[in-house]
Amino acid sequence: MQITDHIHALKIPFKLELTPGKTLDRSVYAFLIYGEKICLIDAGVSGSHEMIFNYVRETGRNPAEISNLVITHAHPDHIGGAPAVVKETGCPVAIHADDVPWIQDIDLQYKERPIVNLYSLIPGPTKVDRQLKDGDTVDLGDGKSLNVIHTPGHSKGSISLLYPEDNALISGDAVPIPGAVPIYDDPLVSIQSTRKLMDIKGLDVLLTSWDAPCHGDALYKLMEDATGYFQHIHEVVLKAKADYPSADLDALSTHILEGLGLPENAKVGIVMRTFQGHLNRSEYQDLLKA
Ligand SMILES: [Zn+2]
Structure with a gap:
């Protein structure tokens, strides 16, 4: 769907395997910026290139016009479609x-952040042509550009992208949705x-x-609510941890999910990793004042 004068959003469904054989329906957005050329931001999971290319054709453009793929971070639901996009x-x-390291070496990502079906979400590594840093700009042609803002926490290299032309901010997974299952490394x-x-x-629009x-x-x-949500989870x-000082992360995670009113099936590695991130910051009672 078209969001602004130049930006289109695509909601891509995929399945996250929680435990072998047990999957959860999830979705992720990818974005297209239409100008003289087309910039694709994030590429969904393995196979998502077909949905992206079909959308481009339906809107009267040609996938061959995609001249940039900018990725907000290297998690499977953002990079899985990248190899096919690059190939085509x-x-x-x-x-x-x-x-x-996580986009160029999938085995390393699996080792450091295991997801049961990681290898079916990401078909293979993607070679990186440009390594971005905070303050960089990505030229989109036609005098337009994207501003790169380093917004770590969800992952080390998470970025957000400002498209000043439409006062639009694409935040990837950097800003969580209050009440949703939390997934990040460092609150x-x-x-x-x-x-x-x-x-x-x-800003006129935020695209998470x-x-x-x-x-x-x-x-x-x-x-603002997202910052409050980080602190709520922290508490x-x-x-x-205070109630069950000797509990391991697995047992603790059950109590935390209960305390947050979230379903027990959310107790998977990437969510327990989030809670560990909070434990790593336990020297602070109030993260908003840290
Ligand atoms: Zn992510």
Whole structure:
């Protein structure tokens, strides 16, 4: 669907395997910026290139016009479609330097952040043509560009992308949706990243990979609520740790999910990793004042 004058959003469904044979229906957004050329932001999972290319054709453009693939971070639902996009279009791939190891070496990603069906979500590695850093710009042709903002916390190399032409901010997974299952590495760094985005004035639309586009003042409220959500989770984690000091991460995670009112089937590696991230910051009671 078209969101702004130049940006189109595509909701891509996929299945996350929780335990062998047991899957959860999830979705992720990818974005297309239409100009003189086409910039694709994130590529979904393995096989998503077909959905992306079909959308491009349906809207009267040609997939061969995709001249940039910019990736917000190297998680499977953002990079899985990349090898096929690159094969078909030959476009260069850009990602933050800190997430390069996980896109170029899938075995390393699996070792460091195991997901049961990782290898079916990502068909293979993607060669990176440009390593991005905070403050970089990506030239989209036609005098237009994307500004790169390093927003770590969800992953080390997570970036957000500002498209000033349409006052649009694409935040990848950097800003969580309050109430949703939390997935990030470091809550304190995530808060700092979210605040960095809140400081950008005059935004008309926030495009997260998690949820539908958020417009106007509601987008600043969403980011404010997201910082509160990090702290809420922190308090629940610290309480569980205080109540069950000898519990291991697995047992603790059951109590934390209960405290958050989230389903027990959310107790998977990437969510337990989030809770560990909070435990790593247990020297702070209030992350918002840290
Ligand atoms: Zn992610």
